[in-house]
Amino acid sequence: MNIRNILPAILLATGICLPGTAQVASVDMLIRGGLVVTMDKDRRVLDTGMVAVRGGVIVAVGTERELAGRFRAPLVIDAAGKAVIPGLINTHTHIPMTLFRGIADDLELHEWLTKYIFPAEAGNVTEAFVRAGTRLGLAEMIRGGTTTYCDMYYFEDAIAGETAKAGVRGVLGQTVIGFPVPDYKTPEDALAGAERFIRKWKDHPLIIPAIAPHAPYTVATEYLKRIRALSDRLQAPVLIHVSETQAEVDTIRQRYGAPPVRYLADIGALNERTVAAHAVHVSDAEIDLLRQAGAGVAHNPQSNMKLASGIAPVPALLAKGVAVGLGTDGAASNNDLDLWEEMDMAAKLHKVATGDPRAVPAAQAFAMATITGAEALHIAHLTGSLEAGKRADIVIADLDRFHQLPRYNIYSTLVYTTKASDVRTVIINGRLVMRDRRLLTLDEPAIRREAAQYRDAVLRSLGQ
Amino acid sequence: MNIRNILPAILLATGICLPGTAQVASVDMLIRGGLVVTMDKDRRVLDTGMVAVRGGVIVAVGTERELAGRFRAPLVIDAAGKAVIPGLINTHTHIPMTLFRGIADDLELHEWLTKYIFPAEAGNVTEAFVRAGTRLGLAEMIRGGTTTYCDMYYFEDAIAGETAKAGVRGVLGQTVIGFPVPDYKTPEDALAGAERFIRKWKDHPLIIPAIAPHAPYTVATEYLKRIRALSDRLQAPVLIHVSETQAEVDTIRQRYGAPPVRYLADIGALNERTVAAHAVHVSDAEIDLLRQAGAGVAHNPQSNMKLASGIAPVPALLAKGVAVGLGTDGAASNNDLDLWEEMDMAAKLHKVATGDPRAVPAAQAFAMATITGAEALHIAHLTGSLEAGKRADIVIADLDRFHQLPRYNIYSTLVYTTKASDVRTVIINGRLVMRDRRLLTLDEPAIRREAAQYRDAVLRSLGQ
Numbered sequence: 001m002n003i004r005n006i007l008p009a010i011l012l013a014t015g016i017c018l019p020g021t022a023q024v025a026s027v028d029m030l031i032r033g034g035l036v037v038t039m040d041k042d043r044r045v046l047d048t049g050m051v052a053v054r055g056g057v058i059v060a061v062g063t064e065r066e067l068a069g070r071f072r073a074p075l076v077i078d079a080a081g082k083a084v085i086p087g088l089i090n091t092h093t094h095i096p097m098t099l100f101r102g103i104a105d106d107l108e109l110h111e112w113l114t115k116y117i118f119p120a121e122a123g124n125v126t127e128a129f130v131r132a133g134t135r136l137g138l139a140e141m142i143r144g145g146t147t148t149y150c151d152m153y154y155f156e157d158a159i160a161g162e163t164a165k166a167g168v169r170g171v172l173g174q175t176v177i178g179f180p181v182p183d184y185k186t187p188e189d190a191l192a193g194a195e196r197f198i199r200k201w202k203d204h205p206l207i208i209p210a211i212a213p214h215a216p217y218t219v220a221t222e223y224l225k226r227i228r229a230l231s232d233r234l235q236a237p238v239l240i241h242v243s244e245t246q247a248e249v250d251t252i253r254q255r256y257g258a259p260p261v262r263y264l265a266d267i268g269a270l271n272e273r274t275v276a277a278h279a280v281h282v283s284d285a286e287i288d289l290l291r292q293a294g295a296g297v298a299h300n301p302q303s304n305m306k307l308a309s310g311i312a313p314v315p316a317l318l319a320k321g322v323a324v325g326l327g328t329d330g331a332a333s334n335n336d337l338d339l340w341e342e343m344d345m346a347a348k349l350h351k352v353a354t355g356d357p358r359a360v361p362a363a364q365a366f367a368m369a370t371i372t373g374a375e376a377l378h379i380a381h382l383t384g385s386l387e388a389g390k391r392a393d394i395v396i397a398d399l400d401r402f403h404q405l406p407r408y409n410i411y412s413t414l415v416y417t418t419k420a421s422d423v424r425t426v427i428i429n430g431r432l433v434m435r436d437r438r439l440l441t442l443d444e445p446a447i448r449r450e451a452a453q454y455r456d457a458v459l460r461s462l463g464q
Numbered sequence: 465m466n467i468r469n470i471l472p473a474i475l476l477a478t479g480i481c482l483p484g485t486a487q488v489a490s491v492d493m494l495i496r497g498g499l500v501v502t503m504d505k506d507r508r509v510l511d512t513g514m515v516a517v518r519g520g521v522i523v524a525v526g527t528e529r530e531l532a533g534r535f536r537a538p539l540v541i542d543a544a545g546k547a548v549i550p551g552l553i554n555t556h557t558h559i560p561m562t563l564f565r566g567i568a569d570d571l572e573l574h575e576w577l578t579k580y581i582f583p584a585e586a587g588n589v590t591e592a593f594v595r596a597g598t599r600l601g602l603a604e605m606i607r608g609g610t611t612t613y614c615d616m617y618y619f620e621d622a623i624a625g626e627t628a629k630a631g632v633r634g635v636l637g638q639t640v641i642g643f644p645v646p647d648y649k650t651p652e653d654a655l656a657g658a659e660r661f662i663r664k665w666k667d668h669p670l671i672i673p674a675i676a677p678h679a680p681y682t683v684a685t686e687y688l689k690r691i692r693a694l695s696d697r698l699q700a701p702v703l704i705h706v707s708e709t710q711a712e713v714d715t716i717r718q719r720y721g722a723p724p725v726r727y728l729a730d731i732g733a734l735n736e737r738t739v740a741a742h743a744v745h746v747s748d749a750e751i752d753l754l755r756q757a758g759a760g761v762a763h764n765p766q767s768n769m770k771l772a773s774g775i776a777p778v779p780a781l782l783a784k785g786v787a788v789g790l791g792t793d794g795a796a797s798n799n800d801l802d803l804w805e806e807m808d809m810a811a812k813l814h815k816v817a818t819g820d821p822r823a824v825p826a827a828q829a830f831a832m833a834t835i836t837g838a839e840a841l842h843i844a845h846l847t848g849s850l851e852a853g854k855r856a857d858i859v860i861a862d863l864d865r866f867h868q869l870p871r872y873n874i875y876s877t878l879v880y881t882t883k884a885s886d887v888r889t890v891i892i893n894g895r896l897v898m899r900d901r902r903l904l905t906l907d908e909p910a911i912r913r914e915a916a917q918y919r920d921a922v923l924r925s926l927g928q
Contacts, residue, residue, distance in 0.1 A: 098869075099870060101869070101870065101881065102871065102873050102876035102880065103872045103873075105825070105826055105873070105876045105880065106811075106815075106821065106824075106825035106826060107821060107822060108820075108821060112821070136866060136869060140866040302808075304816065305812035305813060306811070306812045306816075307815070307821050308816050308818070308819050308821040310819075311816060334880070335881050336867045337867070341808070345809075347570075348766060348769035348770045351769055351772040352770075352772050354772070355774075356572075356772055357572060357573060357772040358570055358571060358572060359772075360570075361570035400912060402604040402607060402911065403607075403608075403800045403801070403884070405562070405565070405911075405912065405915040406566075406915045406918065406922075408565075408568075408919065408922075408923070409566050409567075409569070412799065416566065416569065416799035416800070417565065417566070419883060419885060420867070420883070421883060448864060448869065452870060455870035458872075459872070
């Protein structure tokens with residue numbers, strides 16, 4: 001290896017500019033002129049900033065003045081008057097459930113699950129259904145500026161395939177559950193399938209394969225322990241629903257003599273690759289356990305509200321140093337995959353819940369959708385901020401829509417007024433996946449057609 | 465008057481089709497082929513419906529089959545594949561405060577008001593400022609499908625002028641308050657100004673002039689009584705903030721020995737033209753008093769959450785027969801004027817607040833943004849539903865965006881997934897004010913320019 005060949009790359013990646021080396025470097029893409037919200041450690045906001053991308057990696061972030069003349073690129077994107085932000089991170093989804101969006105709402109939980117969701121899943125969820133639902137969800141997420149999502153469902157290998165094809169980053173967990181489901185009939189088979197799934201995808205540039213034990217109340221202790229061992233062996237994330245409802249807490253207490261997080265800690269099921277979805281009903285002592293394990297939390301404000309699950313103690317989790325990201329949950333319980341609404345909601349919900357209008361300020365809500373979300377998924381070394389060395393997951397959004405005017409504070413503008421429809425251009429891993437609101441990696445008419453076909457099938461399966 | 469001239473109009477308006485009179489009638493506008501959500505008493509939803517408009521009035525609503533061949537019009541709008549719904553009603557705004565959108569967020573209430581909002585208002589609110597802020601707010605509201613709004617601010621005559629010019633319906637209240645404000649220095653002057661304002665606008669086809677005593681804690685008993693008398697004399701609505709915070713309730717209890725609604729009832733300040741904004745902290749007995757008076761309530765879920773005011777007992781208010789509409793409040797405390805988000809929020813907030821996922825179902829949330837909102841403003845005879853005889857306030861919205869697919873239930877689709885950006889075309893009082901997302905009554909570049917100019921002035925006035 002010739003040091004002269006790699007030196008410029010090192011200098012670019014580190015941002016160091018040695019005297020005499022200030023030559024013009026070739027990169028793949030330059031984003032110029034926008035208001036760059038880096039979400040780096042110093043939370044730098046660059047009024048007229050530049051981002052340079054090469055080989056899928058951000059090689060430089062700075063002001064136009066700092067970087068003037070240092071780069072040339074075949075693709076220069078003019079972001080003047082727009083925000084250039086880290087791609088948003090949706091930390092909890094069941095993406096194929098987009099096809100169940102709105103099949104049944106506003107029902108008592110048991111009725112909702114047993115009369116609609118479970119029969120609809122049993123009667124419809126095939127690999128082909130999962131692929132169609134994933135494509136629909138990916139289209140919606142890209143259009144809203146989500147560049148990474150964390151999913152748990154069935155046929156996760158098909159989800160990974162569609163996600164990779166669309167060029168989206170995913171932490172994707174194959175479900176393990178204690179009863180027969182569409183892809184595996186036993187937890188033993190699901191566990192073996194999850195291991196195969198992880199081995200297949202573990203070196204993919206976009207997919208971080210994971211294992212997803214559904215919840216403490218649906219997966220036996222033995223399997224939770226074996227899943228922890230698998231996670232350690234393969235360095236794979238563990239995605240699990242935890243303490244979503246009070247009923248779950250009561251069940252686990254009755255069954256194991258401890259609340260869910262304490263139980264998981266006691267059996268050694270928590271580790272530094274755990275992502276706990278919901279964590280609505282957790283005590284201060286359990287928050288400490290999550291922190292000690294290094295687990296992340298996926299907070300789903302809209303789903304928790306719609307299903308009347310409760311309000312997660314997000315200010316307390318954050319105060320104790322737990323990384324909390326934002327998630328939409330599945331479209332059957334939200335009913336969309338819109339991170340902008342979750343940001344707005346998280347900022348407002350915890351103010352009214354605590355009685356303190358200073359709780360979860362806009363900058364913190366925006367962090368939860370970006371860098372803190374990446375930390376919650378244990379992938380902050382890859383994404384979540386605009387910094388040299390990170391993968392190029394970048395969103396360009398309008399700042400001049402009437403509902404955004406005027407602008408006094410960029411975080412207020414982003415969290416309280418910016419909508420998914422304000423996202424213009426989306427780059428993931430250095431690849432353009434949407435430009436000026438045109439999707440570049442998905443077939444829009446086909447997605448619409450499939451949604452209509454599966455809708456009819458779902459209605460037939462429910463006898464409607 | 466010749467009976468032959470007016471008979472067709474009567475027949476059209478009543479929807480009666482006499483034998484032998486089934487000739488083709490000329491109307492101004494036909495909206496064809498859309499999914500018509502009427503919000504009439506029977507909550508009729510017409511899969512392929514038609515709406516005929518003449519002279520600003522809806523003359524017929526029916527299926528294509530029912531109305532086939534009955535009308536011809538110079539303007540036929542094809543709404544195939546789209547939703548045709550009543551225009552949305554924002555029951556509580558301070559529209560010029562759009563220019564303060566995001567000047568200060570996430571602060572303790574006293575600091576927010578005394579360090580930012582009050583100085584910003586004192587230093588900037590002139591008639592010209594009010595006109596610019598109104599135009600910005602109108603642009604945002606029209607783009608989101610709001611056709612009627614209820615406002616209380618200073619220089620309300622200027623707001624009425626801009627609103628009429630833009631072709632938007634408004635219940636607009638001139639503020640009366642117990643201390644010097646930008647337009648009037650004493651409540652006596654404000655009261656006289658309000659009377660002039662009401663007399664000037666009372667026969668306008670779009671503007672319903674009102675009087676707006678700010679709140680029980682900022683307006684003396686004497687003025688509240690005189691305002692009630694003025695309301696009775698001129699048939700003008702009374703818009704008032706009531707029981708927004710616990711601090712207000714404590715103040716009023718201490719001052720008058722009763723909580724705010726009870727106090728207002730005791731002094732005879734409530735009538736069947738009252739619109740009470742917020743009603744967050746009201747007892748069951750006070751809900752009964754609101755019902756007995758025939759007062760409407762403007763519920764502002766996002767503002768109440770963001771300012772940590774509390775959660776209004778909306779299910780109880782509705783159960784007891786109080787008409788509750790939805791409002792955004794001013795853009796400084798929301799930070800937008802988006803009724804779609806308020807619908808979604810109202811449906812979700814009251815589920816988690818009551819612990820009952822059946823609370824405020826989608827159809828009820830949609831009613832609050834349309835017909836029940838019209839009832840809350842005491843204008844349900846004019847607007848709020850698509851019915852022959854009502855003014856033609858009509859919105860056409862997309863139903864095929866990815867975030868809306870597939871569609872199982874129209875109310876779920878509208879409330880849980882449809883966004884302001886999905887609104888395509890807006891008709892108010894029979895006039896097109898937006899077509900295919902192009903505003904027809906407002907100067908978009910001028911609004912952007914003014915927003916930037918006033919932003920700079922506001923920052924200067926705050927010493928920034």
